[in-house]
Amino acid sequence: MIGARRLAGRYRLLNPLGEGGSGTVWLATDDMLGRDVAIKEVRLGPGLDESRRRELCEAAVREANVAARLRHPSIVTVHDVLIEDGRPWLVMELLSGSSLEEMVRERGPLPPHQIARAGVHILAALAVAHAAGVVHRDIKPSNIFLTRTGRAVLTDFGIAAVEGEAAQDRTLHLVGAPAFIAPERLRGEPDGPAGDLWSLAATLYYGVEGVPPHQGRTPVETLRNVVAEPPRPPVRAGPLGSVLIDMLATDPAARPSLRDVAPRLRELTVKRPGTPAFVAPPSTPAPAPSVPAQARRPAVSPRRRTLLTATGMIATLAAIMAGTVVTTNALAADPSPAQSTPTPTRLSEKPGKFGIPVQFCKLLTAEQIKQLLPEAKDLEGKPTNQGGCEWTSPGMAVFIEPVPVFGEPEGVKDQYGTSPRRAHERFLNERNTTIPNGTIVWSWDDIGAERRSARSTGPEPVTGIGEEAFAYHIYDNRSHMKLERSQVVFRVENLVVEAAYTVIDGKRDEKAIRQGAMTLAGWTATALNRMG
Template identity: 50%
Template sequence: MSAEAGLGRLVAGRYVVSGVLGRGGMGVVWRATDQVLNRPVALKEVVFPAHLSDEERDALRRRTLREARTAARLVHPNVTTLYDVVEEDGRPWLVMEHVDARSLQEVVQQHGPLPWTTVARIGLDVLGALEAAHEVGIVHRDVKPGNVLVGRDCAAHLTDFGIAVATGDPSITTAGAIIGSPPFMAPERARGEEAGPAADLWSLGATLYTAVEGRLAFERTEPMATLFAVVSDDPAPVEHAGPLEPVLRGLLTKDPAARMDVAAARRELRRALSGSEPGTAWAPPDTGDTDDTAVSQDGAALGGRVERFDADDLRALASVIGTVARDAREQARYLADKRRERKEHKELRELREREGRPGRRRAGGAAPPPQAPPPQAPRSQAPSPQAPPAAPSRVVTSPPRSAGLARRRWRFKRRWVVVPVLVTVLVVLAAVSGMVVLLARAFGAL
C-alpha cells in the first residue's frame, strides 16, 4: 500500500492512518490515531516477503499473531509497548506505542557514525530491553539498527518483535527456512541452530558496531556471502569505536558459550562512560514528519533487508565452512612444523659455530688456524658422504634446547668419536700383525 493510498484509511474499525513512520523488510509502520482511546499509535502493517510460499505465509501469519500475544506481556521503559494485534486483508497489523523518535538506521544513514558516548548510552538502553525480554522467555531474533528507536534525549527503545520467539513455546516454522537480516544474524543462526538469548547479544554487537562506525561489520554483496563472513571471518577493524572496542569484540565472539553476557556488557559500557565528560555530546535531529522518500526502501541500506534462507542452503554453507576450517587447520599445522624445523636448524648451526667450526671469526677479526683433518679410515669403514666434517671433541656443558636437537647432537658426537677409535684399533692390529710376521720369519731363519 502506497503512502497516498494509506492516508485516511480506517484499520480494524478504530485506527485512522495519517502518515508513514518507516519501512522495513517485514512491512510498513504507519502513524495512526486510536479513535476509541484518542491517542497516537504506531501501526505496523506486516508484509511478508514475496518469495514465500502460501504455506509459509500462513505459518508466518499465525506465528506473528501468537508471538504478538507473547510480546504484549513485556513491559519495560526501553521497549515499545504492544497494545493490540488485529487482522486486516488477511494480514496481521500490530498496534504499538508511538515513540517520538527515529530509527537508528535512519539516523546513521543521514548523519554517519555517531559518537561512541552516544552509542554506549544506546547500548545500555537496548541491553535493559533485552534483559527484560529474556527474563520472560522472549528472544527477539531481529535486533538491528532499523528496530532501535532513538529520541532527542538519546534514549533508545527496542521495537518490532515481529519474528521473536517464546522460549519453550511450540514452534510454527516456515518449512525449515530461516528468516532474518544477514549482517545482524548470529553465527549459530546462520548455521541453522536454535537461537537463544546469546544470539540477541551478538546482534546487539553488530548494531552498535554499525552505529559507531557508520558501516556494517560484515559487508558483502550477496546475502549468502554475508552469512559466510558472519560465521568464518573477523569483523572489519574499527576506526571510531575508542573504548567500545572491547565490548564490540566480546559481543561479536563467534562461540555463544564464550560470548559476553548482559552483565559483562553493561559493566564494560558503564566503565567506558565513567571516563567521559558528563552530558550528551550529540542528539539526533528533530523527529518531525518523515518524508516517505527519505526512508530507506525495503530496509536495504545498512543491511536491514530481511532475507529467507532454506535449510538446505544453510547445510551447504555449514559444509563449505567445515571444509575451509579443516584446510586452515592443516595449513596451520604445516606452517608450525616448518617453523619448528627452521628453528632447530638454526640452533644446530649456532651450536656448531660455538664449538669452533672452520670459518668462525675471532674477536680480533682473524680466522682460526686450520684444523688437522681426522685420520682416514679404510674405504669399507669410511663415513657416509652425508656425514658432517670433523669437529673437536670438546665437551659442551650447555643443556640441549630440545629433544630433537639433543638427538642430533648425540649422533654428531658419536660419529666422530667411534670412527677415530675404530681407525686406531685397526692401526694397532695391523702393527701387531706385522710384528708377529717379522718374529715368525726371524725364528724360522734361526
Template identity: 55%
Template sequence: MRDTTANEVSRIDTQVLAGRYRLLNPLAEGGMGTVWLAADEMLRRDVAVKEVRLPPDLPPLQRQDVFAAALREANLAARLKHPSIITIHDVVVEDDRPWIVMELLTGESLERTVTERRPLPPIQAARVGVGILSALVAAHAAGVLHRDVKPGNIFLTRTGKAVLTDFGIAVAEGDATSGQTSRLIGSPNYIAPERLRGERGGPYSDLWSLGATLYFAVEGVPPHPAETPISALSKVLTEPPRPPGLAGALGPVLMRMLDPLPVARPSFEEVAEALKEIALDRPAAAFPAPADLPGPSPAASTGPGRTFPPGRPARRDPGPRRGRALLWAAAEVAAVAAVIGATAAVVNLTGDRPAEAVPVRLSEKPGAFATPVDLCALLPAERVKQLLPALTGAGKPTNKGGCEWTTSGKGLSVQPAGSDGQWGKSPRQAHELFVNQRNAAIPNGQIAWSWPEISAGSRSARSTGPVAVRSAGEESFGYDVYENRRTGRLEQTYVTLRVDNLVVEVGYTVVDGTKDGPAIQSGARTAATWVAEALNKQKAAG
C-alpha cells in the first residue's frame, strides 16, 4: 500500500466524518489502511478511526470485496463485549468507503514492545495470556473465530491490560466458507498447522496461535523461526517448535498449546488455570506432555482439548518419538502441496477438509448392535425427570426409530444418526457415519424448526459448528441452536455419539425460558452420558 503523503495528511486531517469525527493525525499504517487519531466532536472524546484505503487502480470488484470485508470485521467485533477485546463505537461510510470508529488505546502492540525493547518475563506474558484467552473464550461463545491471533494484533495498554484487536479475517457461525477457495493472509508463524493445510480450523486453532504469540512474547522469536514466510510455512507443517529457553514455568504450557495435533492440545480451562498460577507467581501444577494419542489424524479433531475415553483400544506403542516422527513425516506431504504456488504475503489454499483417518483397530465385522435398539428403553422415566420434572409417562417412539420425552416447553430426544441408523454394520462404518455427521454440522444461520408436542411453534434459528464433548461414547461432538428472533437465547443442544457400531443423536430442548444456556448444554451432555452408559451395558450383556 502506498504511503500517505504530506499533502494528503494536510487534506485529510481537516476532514470530518459523519459530521462528528474530525481526523487529526495518523497513528499507524496497516496492510489495508491507516489508523487515525480523531476527535468525536459530539461526545467530546478522542477515538481511533481505521481508514480502509486501496490503490486507485484496483479493479472495482476487488474494491467491493475489501470494503465488504471491512464492514464484516466491524460487525463481528461490535457484537463482542469484553474488557480484552477492542470496542467498536461506530461504522461510517464516506467517500464510498467504510471508516471504523474504535476506542482509543494508549500503549504499544506486543510485537513492537518485544522487538524494540526486550522479551517479557514469563509472569508478565502469562498475564497477557490470561486476558487474551478470556477474550477468545468470549468470542468463541458468540460464534466468532478470530483466526489472526499474533503479536501485532495484541495491544498492551499503559495500564497493563492486553487487548485483542483486528478481526479482519475472523469468521462467524453461518459464514459460507466450506468448499470455497480462501486466502490465508498474515504470517504463517502464527497460523495453526491445520489451517495451513487448508482446513477451516476451530477454537483449537486460535489456541495454537495464542501459544505461538506467547512464545514470541517470552523468547523474542516465533516458535518456528524462519527467514521467509514460505520457509516458516514449511517449518510449521513439518517441524516441532524450537524448545523455549527463557519461558521458565510457561514453557510446558506453550509446548502443549503448540502441539501439531489439535486433539493433543489442552483445553481452554487447563490453559487458563495454568496461566493464572504463573501470572500470580505461584508454582503451577505439572503440565505433562500428552501421551501418544490413538485415533484420528490432526485433521480429524473437533475442538480444543478433546480426549479419547479409556475404553478406546490402544494402538501398539511405537514410543512417543516415533509417533511424533510419523506425524512430521506425514505433514511433509501437505507442506509440499501447500508451498507450491504460495507467495511471500498470501498463501492460497482450499477450504475443503481432508479425508478423515480411521481410528486404529476399528473392526470391519458387524458390531454389537446387529438389530435395532429400543432407544426408549435406554432411559427410564425416573431418570429423565431430572431434566423434565413435569414428565408423567415413558418416552414415545418416533417414526425414525428414535424416542422422545416431552413436556410443555421442554423435550429430550434420542435418534439414530443417518438415514438407516447404521443397524448391523461395523464399528468402522459407524465411525465413517459419525465423521459425516460431524462434518455436516457446520454453522448455519437459516434453520427453521418446530416441535408442537412441547408447544414450540415455527421458529427461526441458527446453529453453531461442532464442539468437543467429553466422556460420551467412544466418539462424540455437540452443537447448539440459538433463536434468531427476539431473545437470541440458546434453546437446543445436541450431542452425537458413537458406541461400537451405533451412532445416535441426543437433543435437549428448552423453549419456555426456564433454563439458561449452560443448563441446556449441561442437560444434553448429561443425557448423552446416560445413553452411552446404557448402550455400553447392553453391549457388555451381549
C-alpha cells in the first residue's frame, strides 16, 4: 500500500495532496517528531541521462539548503531533503491556505488592504533573505502562499541566487513566469534585491488588479512589454497603486528600497471607509483529505488553531512548488457592514502599556477556573506555545492566549511594546480572515477529543469586552451540529487576545458554551485592564 511507505525510516506517506509537472506533493507524518509535514516528490522525466538526473538532484538539495538557512514566519520552512530511488524528496512545513494565484483565479481581485498586508509580510521575508545574501529571483503569484491565519509565505527558492556562489548552469536559461521577471534580468544585467522588489510589485499588482502589469498575446510579447513598455495604470488599487508603480520602475536605481516601501504598505493594511467589501463567489468545497486520528501538529497550538485540515483549505506550499494548486478557501470575505464592529478613533501610535509578556496563567483565580471546569484538577494552568495558558479536564477545556503577529520576526513577542493602532490592525486582520462556514478537522488528546469533523462560523460582533471584540463558533458535524467550542477575540490597549471554551460529548448545551467563552473573555479583559 503506497500510503504506508516510509522515507528514511521516519516519514510515512499518507496521501497525495496535489500533482503537477514537476512532481507530487504528499501529506506525510514524521513519526520521529510526531508532526504532519508536506513532502515534495520531485519528478525526473523519462529519458534523462545520468548527468541531468544528478543536476536535478543537486538543484533540489541546493533549494533545501538555501531555504533552511533563512528563518522567518513568512519564509517556507524546509525540514529535510532526501535522495531515495534516485530522486529528491523535500520535507517541508504543512500549511493550510492557498496561493495568491489561485485566490485571484477563484475569487477575483482582492481588496487593496489585504494585498498591502501580504506585501508587508513578504517584504519582511525578503529583508531577511537579502541580509543573508540570498536573492529569490522567482517571486510570482503562485509562489506567494496565503495561510488560513492571514500570514503570507514566500515559497520555492529553487532558482535563488546566493551571494558568493559560483554561477550555475541554470543562469543560462530564462526561468520564471514572463510577466513577473524583472526587466534587468531580461536584459541580461546582474539582478539583485531590486529585482525581487520589482517582481513583488508585479505580484501584488496581480493580486489587486486581477491581471499582471504587463501583458501580451504571447510569452515573447509579454517579455518585450516588460522591458519596453510602462505598466498598465492600476484601476482598483486606490492609494496602493502609486506604491506599486514606484516599485515597478524599469530602472532598478529608480525603485525605492525595501526599507522605504515597508511603511508605505503598512499604512494601507487597514480597510479605509468606503472601500467595497470583497465578496467571494459561491463555490462547492472539495472533500478534505484523510488525516489519521493520531496525527498531530506540535508547531500549531492544539488550543487556538486545532485545524489539521479543512474542506477546501488543505493546500500546502509544496503543492505550489509541484506546479499545481489545491482548491482552498483561505481568506474569508470582509464582514458586511452589519457584522463589522465600530472602528475606534484616535488610536495612539505610541507603545501601549503591555511592554513585557503577560503571565496569562496568573490572570484568573482558581475559583474562576473551577466555575468553568468543575472537574479540573490543575487549577494553576499550563503555558501554551503561543505564550498563553490552558486549563483542561475530561471533555472540557479553556485557554487564553495572545494572537500571534504573523509576518513579524518574533510572532507573539512582537505584540508587546507595539501601539494600540498596530494592535487594532492585528485585530482587523484576525477578524477579516475568520472563515465563515468552513469545515475543519480537529483533535485535542488532553481532553479526550479524537479526530472529528466540525464546521466553523464567521465572525459575530461582541460588545462590552475589551475595546473591540468578535466571536466565532465551531459545531460538531456528526451529531445534529452541536456546538463544541466558542471563541472570543478581543483587544485591550495594544494586546489582542483569544479566549476559548471547548466542551465535547454534550457536557454543556450551546447557551452554556457561548456564555462560558464570553465569561472567560470578560474575566481576562478585566484582569488585563487592571494591570498598570
